[in-house]
Amino acid sequence: MIVAFSVTPLGVGESVGEYVADAVRVVRESGLPNQTDAMFTSIEGEWDEVMDVVRRAVDAVAARAPRVSLVLKADVREGVSEGLTSKVETLERHLGAGS
Amino acid sequence: MIVAFSVTPLGVGESVGEYVADAVRVVRESGLPNQTDAMFTSIEGEWDEVMDVVRRAVDAVAARAPRVSLVLKADVREGVSEGLTSKVETLERHLGAGS
Amino acid sequence: MIVAFSVTPLGVGESVGEYVADAVRVVRESGLPNQTDAMFTSIEGEWDEVMDVVRRAVDAVAARAPRVSLVLKADVREGVSEGLTSKVETLERHLGAGS
Amino acid sequence: MIVAFSVTPLGVGESVGEYVADAVRVVRESGLPNQTDAMFTSIEGEWDEVMDVVRRAVDAVAARAPRVSLVLKADVREGVSEGLTSKVETLERHLGAGS
Numbered sequence: 124m125i126v127a128f129s130v131t132p133l134g135v136g137e138s139v140g141e142y143v144a145d146a147v148r149v150v151r152e153s154g155l156p157n158q159t160d161a162m163f164t165s166i167e168g169e170w171d172e173v174m175d176v177v178r179r180a181v182d183a184v185a186a187r188a189p190r191v192s193l194v195l196k197a198d199v200r201e202g203v204s205e206g207l208t209s210k211v212e213t214l215e216r217h218l219g220a221g222s
Numbered sequence: 223m224i225v226a227f228s229v230t231p232l233g234v235g236e237s238v239g240e241y242v243a244d245a246v247r248v249v250r251e252s253g254l255p256n257q258t259d260a261m262f263t264s265i266e267g268e269w270d271e272v273m274d275v276v277r278r279a280v281d282a283v284a285a286r287a288p289r290v291s292l293v294l295k296a297d298v299r300e301g302v303s304e305g306l307t308s309k310v311e312t313l314e315r316h317l318g319a320g321s
Numbered sequence: 322m323i324v325a326f327s328v329t330p331l332g333v334g335e336s337v338g339e340y341v342a343d344a345v346r347v348v349r350e351s352g353l354p355n356q357t358d359a360m361f362t363s364i365e366g367e368w369d370e371v372m373d374v375v376r377r378a379v380d381a382v383a384a385r386a387p388r389v390s391l392v393l394k395a396d397v398r399e400g401v402s403e404g405l406t407s408k409v410e411t412l413e414r415h416l417g418a419g420s
Numbered sequence: 421m422i423v424a425f426s427v428t429p430l431g432v433g434e435s436v437g438e439y440v441a442d443a444v445r446v447v448r449e450s451g452l453p454n455q456t457d458a459m460f461t462s463i464e465g466e467w468d469e470v471m472d473v474v475r476r477a478v479d480a481v482a483a484r485a486p487r488v489s490l491v492l493k494a495d496v497r498e499g500v501s502e503g504l505t506s507k508v509e510t511l512e513r514h515l516g517a518g519s
Contacts, residue, residue, distance in 0.1 A: 136332050144511055161495075162493060165459050181296075196291070198289070214440060235431050260408040297360065317342045391496060395490040398488075
């Protein structure tokens with residue numbers, strides 16, 4: 124499955140980049156396929172391994188902030204692998220065909 | 223922590239109430255404090271117990287649908303208990319004070 | 322349609338109840354069917370009227386906070402009215418039937 | 421502000437790429453800075469222009485599906501421009517500094 128998630132610390136001011144970096148570091152060190160843009164970090168894998176990474180990413184932020192807000196969206200579909208790239212390729216193919 | 227989540231099955235038609243019911247049934251049988259409205263089901267507990275319920279709720283839906291979309295928002299804050307009711311009470315107090 | 326949304330101010334500390342109250346006050350004064358629990362406020366109406374309320378709710382929080390995070394989930398379905406109550410009734414019917 | 425959103429049609433089967441393509445086409449034709457990955461499309465601009473694009477993207481999908489689920493996360497912050505790239509640059513700087 125693919126999980127996109129975002130972690131926001133509260134009580135540490137409005138600039139939260141260094142806290143988010145702690146979360147992204149956990150994701151990158153996990154070895155799972157991942158990608159980060161301005162709003163979300165996406166990870167691909169099985170439920171247990173992905174959620175373990177999300178939990179440790181939240182813990183890394185919670186270690187330095189009194190409150191953490193987590194937003195997560197998951198696409199759970201059997202038999203799909205390399206979804207981080209294949210979903211975008213499928214989309215671009217539809218966009219090309221329809222133009 | 224409090225987790226609000228929503229499970230949406232894809233590939234089973236536009237009326238998804240009976241599938242969502244399978245997810246809510248798992249939540250209610252968990253014994254954790256919970257509440258369901260038109261858009262989300264909220265659960266309160268520790269990460270492991272809450273996420274185990276969410277996972278089993280997703281599995282219950284995925285057992286009958288080829289694809290499931292999960293949306294989740296968590297409020298992770300140490301030392302808060304009975305947050306499902308206390309957060310609303312705090313809010314109403316502010317609304318009363320400010321009117 | 323039904324919109325569930327949550328507004329989180331950043332840069333004002335970890336206790337955000339009084340800021341959230343400003344947002345909920347805008348919703349309640351809108352006259353649209355609405356409901357607030359520990360995690361989300363739901364509103365029912367047409368796109369323009371609902372999004373106008375969400376925007377003014379965000380503005381009310383942004384007036385006192387340097388940064389605001391908005392999370393929103395919408396269920397867009399023609400021909401459904403009183404969805405805030407009817408969706409829950411449908412769900413409970415399925416839960417009753419399946420037990 | 422930056423808005424990341426995801427549109428999911430219900431009642432059209434489990435493969436929704438061609439419907440999502442209709443939404444992304446609206447975004448790309450808007451002229452606003454945007455980016456699409458496997459889970460979300462992000463757009464940057466003022467509230468009115470961004471929400472107008474989101475609305476038309478939802479309408480494009482709703483034209484061919486009986487029900488549409490919209491998930492949206494917004495980062496509302498005055499005085500930030502080119503956030504789609506600058507937020508990632510800030511993050512990478514923190515990641516580099518912390519390694």
